[in-house]
Amino acid sequence: xxxxxxxxxxxxxxxxxxxxxxxxxxxxxxxxxxxxxxxxxxxxxxxxxxxxxxxxxxxxxxxxxxxxxxxxxxxxxxxxxxxxxxxxxxxxxxxxxxxxxxxxxxxxxxxxxxxxxxxxxxxxxxxxxxxxxxxxxxxxxxxxxxxxxxxxxxxxxxxxxxxxxxxxxxxxxxxxxxxxxxxxxxxxxxxxxxxxxxxxxxxxxxxxxxxxxxxxxxxxxxxxxxxxxxxxxxxxxxxxxxxxxxxxxxxxxxxxxxxxxxxxxxxxxxxxxxxxxxxxxxxxxxxxxxxxxxxxxxxxxxxxxxxxxxxxxxxxxxxxxxxxxxxxx
Amino acid sequence: xxxxxxxxxxxxxxxxxxxxxxxxxxxxxxxxxxxxxxxxxxxxxxxxxxxxxxxxxxxxxxxxxxxxxxxxxxxxxxxxxxxxxxxxxxxxxxxxxxxxxxxxxxxxxxxxxxxxxxxxxxxxxxxxxxxxxxxxxxxxxxxxxxxxxxxxxxxxxxxxxxxxxxxxxxxxxxxxxxxxxxxxxxxxxxxxxxxxxxxxxxxxxxxxxxxxxxxxxxxxxxxxxxxxxxxxxxxxxxxxxxxxxxxxxxxxxxxxxxxxxxxxxxxxxxxxxxxxxxxxxxxxxxxxxxxxxxxxxxxxxxxxxxxxxxxxxxxxxxxxxxxxxxxxx
Numbered sequence: 001x002x003x004x005x006x007x008x009x010x011x012x013x014x015x016x017x018x019x020x021x022x023x024x025x026x027x028x029x030x031x032x033x034x035x036x037x038x039x040x041x042x043x044x045x046x047x048x049x050x051x052x053x054x055x056x057x058x059x060x061x062x063x064x065x066x067x068x069x070x071x072x073x074x075x076x077x078x079x080x081x082x083x084x085x086x087x088x089x090x091x092x093x094x095x096x097x098x099x100x101x102x103x104x105x106x107x108x109x110x111x112x113x114x115x116x117x118x119x120x121x122x123x124x125x126x127x128x129x130x131x132x133x134x135x136x137x138x139x140x141x142x143x144x145x146x147x148x149x150x151x152x153x154x155x156x157x158x159x160x161x162x163x164x165x166x167x168x169x170x171x172x173x174x175x176x177x178x179x180x181x182x183x184x185x186x187x188x189x190x191x192x193x194x195x196x197x198x199x200x201x202x203x204x205x206x207x208x209x210x211x212x213x214x215x216x217x218x219x220x221x222x223x224x225x226x227x228x229x230x231x232x233x234x235x236x237x238x239x240x241x242x243x244x245x246x247x248x249x250x251x252x253x254x255x256x257x258x259x260x261x262x263x264x265x266x267x268x269x270x271x272x273x274x275x276x277x278x279x280x281x282x283x284x285x286x287x288x289x290x291x292x293x294x295x296x297x298x299x300x301x302x303x304x305x306x307x308x309x310x311x312x313x314x315x316x317x318x319x320x321x322x323x324x325x326x327x328x329x
Numbered sequence: 330x331x332x333x334x335x336x337x338x339x340x341x342x343x344x345x346x347x348x349x350x351x352x353x354x355x356x357x358x359x360x361x362x363x364x365x366x367x368x369x370x371x372x373x374x375x376x377x378x379x380x381x382x383x384x385x386x387x388x389x390x391x392x393x394x395x396x397x398x399x400x401x402x403x404x405x406x407x408x409x410x411x412x413x414x415x416x417x418x419x420x421x422x423x424x425x426x427x428x429x430x431x432x433x434x435x436x437x438x439x440x441x442x443x444x445x446x447x448x449x450x451x452x453x454x455x456x457x458x459x460x461x462x463x464x465x466x467x468x469x470x471x472x473x474x475x476x477x478x479x480x481x482x483x484x485x486x487x488x489x490x491x492x493x494x495x496x497x498x499x500x501x502x503x504x505x506x507x508x509x510x511x512x513x514x515x516x517x518x519x520x521x522x523x524x525x526x527x528x529x530x531x532x533x534x535x536x537x538x539x540x541x542x543x544x545x546x547x548x549x550x551x552x553x554x555x556x557x558x559x560x561x562x563x564x565x566x567x568x569x570x571x572x573x574x575x576x577x578x579x580x581x582x583x584x585x586x587x588x589x590x591x592x593x594x595x596x597x598x599x600x601x602x603x604x605x606x607x608x609x610x611x612x613x614x615x616x617x618x619x620x621x622x623x624x625x626x627x628x629x630x631x632x633x634x635x636x637x638x639x640x641x642x643x644x645x646x647x648x649x650x651x652x653x654x655x656x657x658x
Contacts, residue, residue: 002517002534002628004557004594015593018600022616058592078593188331205331228333260589262625263387264344264407265333271347287351291620296591299331299626327655 001197003297008194012055012077019062023323026066033083035090036062037072040321047161047170048072048094051103051154052087053110054079056193057214060293063324064151069158070103070322078193078296079215081109087117091125099124099167103154103174105146106131126167128153128174132183132304134242135211135219147214148256148293148304149181152316155325159318177312182242184235185219185302187212187258191295210234214258214295214302228265232272235303245282245307252286252316253277254304259294261301266290273303286316292324330526332626337523341384341406348391352652355395362412364419365391366401369650376490376499377401377423380432380483381416382439383408385522386543389622392653393480398487399432399651407522407625408544410438416446420454428453428496432483432503434475435460455496457482457503461512461633463571464540464548476543477585477622477633478510481645484654488647506641511571513564514548514631516541516587520624539563543587543624543631557594561601564632574611574636581615581645582606583633588623590630595619602632615645621653 005011013031020029020036028039035052051061052074061073072090076082091100100121104114106129118125132149157165157174165173187209190199200216203209208231211219245251255270257263270289277284286308293302308316319328334340342360349358349365357368364381380390381403390402401419405411420429429450433443435458447454461478486494486503494502516538519528529545532538537560540548574580584599586592599618606613615637622631637645648657 002537002554004517004560004590004598004630006556006558006597011593011597014600015596018596018598018603018618021603021613022596022599022618055593056591058596063592188333208331225331227335229335231333259591260626260628261333262385262588262623263392263620264340264384264625267344267347267351267387268335268340269333269347270351271343274347274350284350289347289351291592294591296593297589297628299589301333327658329657 001192001194003194005194011194012075016075026321026323033086033089035072035074035086036065037090037093038065040067045096045098046164047098047167048091048096048100049103049158049161050087050090050094050100052076052082053105054081056296057294059324060151064154064322066322067329068162068318068320069154069325078195081107081113084113084116084120087114088120091117091121095123101157101167101170101174102127103150103157104129105150106143107145108142124167126171128171128178130178132178132181133213134182134238135184145213147183147185148254148302149183149306151292152181152252152254152304152306153177155320156312156315158320159315162318177306180307181304182239183302183304184238185212185300186210186231186235187298187300189260189299190216191298193296212300214293216295216298228268229272232269232276236273236276239303239305243305243307247281248283250283250285250308250313251277252306252308253284254288256293256302256304257291258298258300259291260297260299266301269301286313330521330523332523334523340523341404345404355650355652362415362418364401364403364415365394366419366422367394369396374425374427375493376427376496377420377425377429378432378487378490379416379419379423379429381405381411382434383410385625386622388653389480393483393651395651396658397491397647397649398483398654407524410436410442413442413445413449416443417449420446420450424452430454430486430496430499430503431456432479433458434479435472436474437471453496455500457500457507459507461507461510462542463511463567464513474542476512476514477583477631478512478635480621481510481581481583481633481635482506484649485641485644487649488644491647506635509636510633511568512631512633513567514541514543514629515539515560515564516627516629518589518628519545520627522625541629543622545624545627557597558601561598561605565602565605568632568634572634572636576610577612579612579614579637579642580606581635581637582613583617585622585631585633586620587627587629588620589626589628595630598630615642
């Protein structure tokens with residue numbers, strides 16, 4: 001295992017200390033229990049937005065804490081849910097008398113721990129569950145996984161909360177964005193979890209994993225390596241069949257790298273996905289390309305499409321100042 | 330070779346088409362000869378800033394075209410210098426009667442082709458040569474390579490040009506920033522150039538390449554894999570010996586990923602580098618962590634330090650709106 005690491009046990013804390021120093025103007029890091037909070041002044045009594053999940057997906061979620069997005073994020077150990085005490089402490093730190101909204105990716109551990117935290121919390125709270133991974137069928141026993149669409153939900157509700165939207169309306173908006181969002185990924189290689197020290201799964205030199213999860217979960221199919229055009233076509237068709245965008249529908253197209261795929265390839269994937277929906281008369285009016293919801297050192301990417309309306313476009317464009325997304329300020 | 334690719338020959342163009350569509354509000358792509366220009370209005374008659382170099386280092390340089398940074402970038406084929414006709418066409422497209430400043434990484438092909446373009450250009454021009462890689466000795470026959478410090482030069486002169494600084498002063502400022510900047514990299518793995526189809530160099534499972542260049546050039550030493558602490562210590566000591574920052578010296582600390590190293594590791598490297606200079610009483614007042622000057626799918630990173638003065642700090646903080654760096658607007 002070749003990584004920049006001192007000891008497996010200290011990797012996360014050392015990294016978060018680095019993160020907090022590199023972005024000291026945006027966030028504060030509380031090491032025990034572990035959470036990151038926004039330090040920018042919160043002048044209005046806004047709804048507090050909190051997300052979290054296993055580490056290894058950086059910049060998700062700590063990289064999205066700041067003005068116009070999250071108020072706090074709780075990182076668990078790598079690919080491991082954070083604990084309820086982290087979530088509770090984070091919620092108490094950022095609650096501003098307007099209630100707390102948890103944004104949770106649909107994984108059993110995350111869901112359970114956020115539920116426990118919500119029960120223990122002595123203020124109103126709501127939860128938006130993100131399950132945008134259409135590689136799995138809708139009726140999958142544990143539901144669909146939450147993947148790269150999560151940041152789109154976080155950005156749009158983040159802007160709404162910043163503008164003073166109340167808890168119930170934020171929850172409804174979050175559900176609406178979540179339902180309008182579909183993602184699917186593909187791995188060219190496995191990632192290597194430091195504590196394990198070897199690849200999570202095996203892929204031959206001519207194989208890819210279509211529909212892979214962001215922890216290296218098995219996808220739809222282990223397929224033969226084909227051209228980028230064929231790979232993108234299969235993913236885009238699956239997403240398109242799910243969302244069924246109509247002619248002229250405004251959409252956000254997000255191509256997300258899993259960590260080890262260079263930008264030159266991600267923009268090529270974007271070009272192919274753009275052409276796919278452009279041919280169908282879809283209005284690709286917003287875009288995001290880069291490594292945002294990663295899987296450590298996995299080579300691969302995912303494509304996410306969100307059907308937008310005027311309100312969502314305005315909220316997507318609203319100012320954001322976080323470590324990983326920044327515009328308008 | 331596992332990559333998202335259709336054909337080796339079309340990769341760069343397809344990727345640049347994707348790039349231009351994803352960032353249509355910032356840049357325009359001219360496919361023949363190949364260059365990217367800024368489309369934002371240039372209200373004052375500012376000096377035109379142009380950079381370029383082989384592709385495979387994305388987001389460098391096209392990702393730095395836009396308000397407050399470059400006016401144009403000329404991408405060559407992967408790891409191959411762009412040609413003088415690209416540079417000349419780009420210069421003619423963005424020249425605004427205040428002269429053209431070329432920012433060139435010190436590689437023989439780039440230097441020669443930018444020189445030819447400057448000679449052919451019928452307007453005043455100057456060149457800032459960046460050679461920040463201190464892995465090589467100062468008296469190396471071809472000089473030191475230009476690496477991740479280049480974007481710092483581009484950002485600072487970019488802001489100065491935006492504020493109306495003239496050509497001669499921009500050139501002098503660029504030289505000053507360049508001389509105040511030192512970088513050194515380390516590779517954990519080789520990259521794979523698509524046209525070659527196999528790794529550029531070999532490293533055993535327990536080996537790293539200290540002082541590697543951004544095209545996989547041999548560094549100072551093929552060393553044994555050690556802890557991140559030891560690796561960072563060696564790099565930081567080399568940079569420190571070169572720049573010899575004094576107590577309380579304000580600096581910009583940039584940790585740059587080569588493309589396949591996850592952010593969780595880059596922030597750990599940042600933490601270690603921060604501690605190194607903090608212990609020496611250096612004032613780390615600006616930071617940048619992420620994949621900015623990449624080497625395709627190489628795992629590894631570089632550390633860059635720039636000694637700042639008040640003027641440089643102001644220019645670093647000035648608004649920038651490019652695909653890869655954005656703040657203040």
